[in-house]
Structures are given as C-alpha cells and as structure tokens.
Amino acid sequence: MTNSVVKGMKGVISVAPMMDWTDRHCRYFHRLISPNITLYTEMVTTGALIHGERERFLRFDESEHPIVLQLGGSEPEHLALAAKMGEDAGYDEINLNCGCPSERVQSGAFGACLMKEPDLVAEGVKAMKDVVDIPVTIKCRIGIDDSEDYQFLHDFIEKISKAGCEKFIIHARKAWLKGLSPKENREVPPLRYDIAEQIKANFPNLVIEVNGGIKTIEDTKEKLSTFDGTMIGREAYQNPWFLNAIERDIYETPNLLTQAEVVQQMIPYIKQQWELYETPMKSITRHMVGLFQGQAGARHWRQVISTQSHLPDSTTDILKVAMEKLSEA
Template structure:
C-alpha cells in the first residue's frame, strides 16, 4: 500500500460515486469509504454498504465500532469484498458516534481499542490502520498520545492517520471540531520522530499539493479531506508530483467524458443522476463557466428524466479552452 496521498473518509460525501469520480482524476491516490458502523454491516444487507466499483482500487474501508468480535466479523466481510485496507475510526466527535461508543471518545480507552485492533488483525490478512486525533478534551498531552499509539502498535497497528487537532467532545459540533481546535502539525512530526518504525500519515487543514509535499518531508503520507471534495481537480497532478508516475488526466472535460459510461450504466439501473453529479459540482472550481455548470446540474440533475444528456448539456455551457 502506497499511502503518500489519500482522500479522507467523509460521511455523506465519499460514497462509491465520489470515489469513482476521484479515480478518474488520480490513479494512485488512496481512497476511503465513508465511516460504516459494524451494526450497519451486521444487521442489514452488507452489499448496500460494501459494494464498490473495481476501478476504485486502491480503496480502504473505514469502520466505526468498539466491539472486538463485531469488528472482526466486519473485517472478514471487507476481505471477502476485496478491499485493500481496513481503517478504524477513532476521531469522529459527534454525539451520535459517542453514544454508540466509537469514534474519538475511544481515545480515552486505549486498552479497549488495542483489543479491537488485535481482533481485527487476527481475523483477516488486510492491513488494519487507525485514524485518530492528537487528543480529546483534557486528555491532550503528548505523553498520552504516545501511550495511545504505543498501545495500538503493540496490538498490531502499524499505520496511524493523525488529525492534527484535538477534539472537544462537549461544547463543539463536529463541524466546529474541524476548524476551532488549533492545528498542531509539530506533534504529528514529533510522533514520526519518536516512532520511526511506524507509518505516520498527517491529516487536517491541508489544502493543496504544495502543502502535501512540504508535509512529506516530515511524515510518511498526507490525507486531504474537504479540499479534495470541493476542488477535486487539485488531484490532477497528484500522480506525477506525489507518486512520481507519468500520468495525469488530459482535461476536466475528458474526466466527464470518461464518467459518462458509468452515468449511462447507473441511470439505466434507475439510479437518479443527482446521486452522481452532486460529487462533481466542484470540478470546474475557479474556471470560467463554473457557476453555470453548478447551477445547471443543481437545477436539472434531480429531474426524473435526467441522464447522460443532462451532463452533456452542462458541459456545453463551458468553454473547452479553459478545461485544462
């Protein structure tokens, strides 16, 4: 697994249509599912949550849960479904997540998390990784962070994706927890220095490939979240600049042309076009015609008859000369 660059798991955003679209822009960037709870997989049709397109590889499944046995069962499912990695969410601060005993609140229970990691790694051959904060509430000392990482590493986790903000579990909303606690990149750098044998990925507030390349001087990988979703074309040079591969998409227009076969396939199955186009509104971010593009899709993609022609009509509003 090459984790030098990844798009973060984002609830309600990084579904299979989003990931397929991102894969048309970057062949190398590691993609993550939304967080999926163990309960959702064990008590529903798992295919509804686990199915993905073969073109998405490399793709990782992010799980939410704290019961070692349940997590082990879900890891077996993920392996059978063909995922490349399983990630345990230890960073989400929402009230709903806390009441279900998963997410960031688990940073206060390193022994329980270690039991989860052990059960997960013993149940499958896939790499099991952890995504967490630098601390929660008053449990935010560097010593506690090191203890947490050391405990999970002893249980079998070798890759840590660290959101360089603490989380306040009381008083701040999930949105506020993404912005208000200050970023402390230096703590993640220090973690890599103190645990050189572990793979340390940095996350939080990273907005472009220049910043990503700067971080890579100090850590093993970079995870980008909202910016990759809202301005997906930023990934167009990732394969060349981050991974050293001699490939990048020809143009934004070509990305849409390459997306059209999937649109046709899914619409013929009765999938509403808006389920796909909601992820591509930012493709022409900052380009002439971007507002027309967003408005046309927002006004037309929800219509029952919307399909590939709707997307072609939206493209016709854009000047081809400005598509690169």
C-alpha cells in the same frame, strides 16, 4: 521524502473518509482523476454490516483500488466480523475510526471517544488482526478535550501499536467532545502538526500519515517531507481537480484524463448505475459540482448540475450542455 521517491509510490496520499461525501460514486469519479491516491469509504458501522444491507454497504468498483474500508465500532467481536467481511469483499485495508466527534457516534461508543479507551481499541485491533491478512490501521485525533498535549497520544499509539497496528493517520487537532458540532470540530481546535511530528520522531518504525488542513501542493509536499503520507479531506471533495495537480506535480503521472474526458467517462457510468441499481443521476453528479472550481465558467457548470440533475426528465445530456456553457464562458 523527495518528489522522486513519491513518484511511483501508490498510496502515500489519500482522500479522507467523509460521511455522505466519499460514497462509491464519489470514489469512482476521484479515481478517474487520480490513478494513484488511496481512497477511503465513508465510515461504515459494524452494526450496519452485521445487521444491515451488507452487500450495498460494501459495494465498490474494481477501479477504486487501493481502497480502504473505514469501520466505526468498538466491540472487538463485532469489529472482527466486520473486518473479515471487508477482506472477503476485496478491500485492501481496514481502518478504525477513532477520530469522529459526533454525538451520535459517541453514544454508540465509537469514534474519538475511543481514544479514552486504548485497552478496548487494542483489543479491537488484535481481534481484527487475528482474522484478516490485510493491514488494520487507525485514524485518530491528537487528543480529546483536555488531554495532555503529547503524552496522551504517545501512550495511545504505543498501546495500539503493541496490539499490531503499524499505521496511524493522525488528524492533527484535538476533538472537543462537548459543545462543538462535528463541523466546528474540524475547524475550531487548533492544528498541531508539531505533535504528530513528535510521534513520527519517537515511533520511526510506524507508518504515520498526517491529516487536517492540507489544501495546496506546497502543503502536501511539505508534509511528505516529514510524514509517511498525507490524507486530504475537504479540499479534495470541494475542489476535485486538486487531485489532478497531485498526480501531475507529485506523482508525475503521464497521460492523465482531461476534465472533459473525466466528464465523458462519467456518462456511461451514470447510465450503468441507473440500469443496475436505479441510482438517480443527481446522486452521482452531486460529487462533480466542484470539478471546475476556480476556473472561468465554473458558475455555469455548478448551476446546470445543481439545478437540473434532479429533474425527473433529465438525462446525461445535461452534462454535455454544462460543458458547452463552460466552453462558451
């Protein structure tokens, strides 16, 4: 895929679902920086939607489109209910998490351990597709524990695609279900893009997006020459201005907001969220800490945001102060 093909193609690049990170405030902020990327929710369990505060879990801003709801669950009937709720709430796509290795998730029989149960996943995909018109997609790893290097993933994808799933996001490392923390599971198992590439070669009609370890524009362009899309996790969160570089250098989008304009537009948003939901400012500003990463004065910005956002009498004026400190630096 060349640059000119990417230009104008909304969605081929996405920000990964990340628990505790990609909440709706983070997504609102990311959307101000990047009009074209696809945004994912944090994983929401079917149980939370069926028994919990559904409206709160599904809430999002219209500006977030294209927006994907990521579900965690395994029971086909529950997945179908939850997917329908997502569609009714206005989400553009439903994604099933088959890649998360955490203990808590394993005990709930979902996440990466579902890769061991392709029949159940296929049933779940079918149940969701029977009740929604929006696409149902899968995010998975290349394998788990000591699964064979390629055949395991091939068989998984073959089975699930026959159930009607046409898009897979592959985090190109295995999940080791025993002995590693979730964090280690994002770092220790080696990245094997070659396996994901083999899947794309053998399933040319499926949409295959790659995830894991993508940190630069060069990496992103290189992956887009092989895959149908790339998903970016930690780099997008820790260094959100990377999303501006993607818009500029890959989508070639004109009239992007400057960093100062993004901050200015967050101010009325913070005030509105307080008025509507009494959302504390720190719950929103925490996602903005990395905005100036790598630039002169970034430390002052980080300091003001992280030491003052939580104070009871703090107002959005601290953002103005932080901007001033930054320009002084």
